[in-house]
Amino acid sequence: MSIYHDLIDYLKESPLIIQILWIMTGLFIIIIIFLIFRLRSLRKGLRSKGRTIALYEKKYEAYLLNYLYSESDEEISASQKVIISQLKKSTKDPFIRKILLSLLVKLKQEVSGEISDSVQRLYFQIGLVDYAVARLYHKKWYVIAKGIRELNQFQVKAAHDDVMMHINHPRREVRKEMQLYMVNLFHAEGLNFLAQLEMQLSEWDQIQLLRVLQQLENQENLNIKSWLKSNNHSIVCFALKLAEIYSDIESIDEILKLLHHIEQRIRVESIRVLSVLNAVQAKYILKADIESRSTEEQIAFFAMMENLFDVSDESFISAYVDHPVFEIKVSALKILKVINRAKFDALKTESTDPHFLRIITFIEKN
Amino acid sequence: MNSAKKIVLAEDNSMLSMVLKFRLEKEGYKLLVAADGKEALELIELHNPELILTDIMMPFVSGLEVISHVRNKLNLQTPIVVFSAAGQEKIVLQAFDLGATDFMTKPLSPNELVLRIKRLLR
Numbered sequence: 001m002s003i004y005h006d007l008i009d010y011l012k013e014s015p016l017i018i019q020i021l022w023i024m025t026g027l028f029i030i031i032i033i034f035l036i037f038r039l040r041s042l043r044k045g046l047r048s049k050g051r052t053i054a055l056y057e058k059k060y061e062a063y064l065l066n067y068l069y070s071e072s073d074e075e076i077s078a079s080q081k082v083i084i085s086q087l088k089k090s091t092k093d094p095f096i097r098k099i100l101l102s103l104l105v106k107l108k109q110e111v112s113g114e115i116s117d118s119v120q121r122l123y124f125q126i127g128l129v130d131y132a133v134a135r136l137y138h139k140k141w142y143v144i145a146k147g148i149r150e151l152n153q154f155q156v157k158a159a160h161d162d163v164m165m166h167i168n169h170p171r172r173e174v175r176k177e178m179q180l181y182m183v184n185l186f187h188a189e190g191l192n193f194l195a196q197l198e199m200q201l202s203e204w205d206q207i208q209l210l211r212v213l214q215q216l217e218n219q220e221n222l223n224i225k226s227w228l229k230s231n232n233h234s235i236v237c238f239a240l241k242l243a244e245i246y247s248d249i250e251s252i253d254e255i256l257k258l259l260h261h262i263e264q265r266i267r268v269e270s271i272r273v274l275s276v277l278n279a280v281q282a283k284y285i286l287k288a289d290i291e292s293r294s295t296e297e298q299i300a301f302f303a304m305m306e307n308l309f310d311v312s313d314e315s316f317i318s319a320y321v322d323h324p325v326f327e328i329k330v331s332a333l334k335i336l337k338v339i340n341r342a343k344f345d346a347l348k349t350e351s352t353d354p355h356f357l358r359i360i361t362f363i364e365k366n
Numbered sequence: 367m368n369s370a371k372k373i374v375l376a377e378d379n380s381m382l383s384m385v386l387k388f389r390l391e392k393e394g395y396k397l398l399v400a401a402d403g404k405e406a407l408e409l410i411e412l413h414n415p416e417l418i419l420t421d422i423m424m425p426f427v428s429g430l431e432v433i434s435h436v437r438n439k440l441n442l443q444t445p446i447v448v449f450s451a452a453g454q455e456k457i458v459l460q461a462f463d464l465g466a467t468d469f470m471t472k473p474l475s476p477n478e479l480v481l482r483i484k485r486l487l488r
Binding site: 057061064065068069103106107108109110111112113114115116 | 389
């Protein structure tokens with residue numbers, strides 16, 4: 001007891017700052033001890049949950065295996081019917097439903113052919129599809145997103161309208177899943193959702209859609225022209241990428257109109273795509289008003305000229321060899337080197353600017 | 367059944383292992399299943415199988431390490447079929463450099479696997 005009293009006396013006699021420090025130290029020790037116990041209990045809980053999941057997985061793996069390898073002349077054998085009925089009952093419990101679903105997904109991702117078809121069939125037979133569709137009407141966005149992903153994995157085309165209603169969902173994750181569902185299941189036709197999309201299609205969304213489209217065998221029926229007319233600027237950008245990737249020459253007239261689009265990003269992108277599509281008409285349109293365009297457009301135009309120039313462009317190009325913008329100057333010099341080598345060589349002797357001469361030497365060698 | 371050819375299957379997806387085990391045992395093979403590369407190496411050393419099926423990505427010891435161990439440490443010429451996922455082309459090439467015999471891309475067809483095994487064990 002005397003130690004306790006000594007400590008109290010020591011604290012009382014200490015300056016205020018020392019008292020506060022001791023109190024805070026005590027508090028931290030209590031918090032740390034509490035957290036250690038909490039962590040231990042969490043780890044114990046997780047281990048126990050893991051063991052339960054492993055047990056259930058073993059149990060349902062056996063069910064699935066019996067289902068997959070039950071042979072019968074009938075479409076569904078008697079033993080399969082029993083398994084379906086048992087699994088149907090089990091899926092009423094959300095915990096077991098989750099385990100069962102993860103087993104089906106894991107198997108579907110790893111096998112193809114008859115087994116994959118059987119897994120797909122079982123998914124419908126035990127009613128998991130109904131739970132997935134019900135998720136689409138949930139309040140929480142991540143439940144909706146998971147539901148759409150599941151319908152995509154199990155190729156549930158019948159849920160098209162239920163999925164489509166999330167086209168303009170405020171959460172990007174939901175929209176992304178919805179878009180992937182459409183393209184994966186309905187291929188080029190699935191992209192028709194673009195006509196109704198009011199939200200922005202991010203660069204990442206566009207990359208994912210392009211990745212799926214490139215895996216498809218049939219890439220016809222892409223309605224690129226109509227997407228180029230969209231009021232949603234992100235869709236126009238995506239349509240420009242499609243026109244470039246699929247060399248859609250039929251879209252050239254529509255892309256030419258985009259040279260006067262309200263947004264600079266689209267004008268610049270249009271110039272680049274027209275260059276890839278070798279649209280010479282674009283050169284004449286841009287030559288007429290290039291001075292009134294932004295520097296980015298001018299740079300894009302000169303990059304295009306490197307691809308589409310002809311000898312008649314010499315006087316136009318010559319006017320830009322001294323342009324203050326480096327990219328424009330380099331493009332003009334590159335073109336001049338091809339159109340009129342003598343004139344290009346003469347620039348070397350005419351100029352005394354070391355920076356300009358370095359550019360000339362570099363172009364000469366490359 | 368004593369003459370049944372032994373196959374070691376190294377696969378960390380237990381569901382896939384069970385499906386393949388069931389399918390291949392129906393064809394008369396004896397399947398020894400390992401959940402990771404370490405277990406697979408123990409089974410290979412213990413049973414000296416006629417064929418090895420291995421996934422590339424596995425915990426502890428990868429499929430590539432299994433191939434390397436079989437070819438360089440154990441000096442066995444046992445046919446090895448590797449399972450790879452889409453996008454693992456570079457790793458598959460590495461597997462062939464190390465001595466893999468054949469490969470199959472996931473999702474894989476059990477029926478096709480049976481045909482390949484029959485061809486390899488002819």
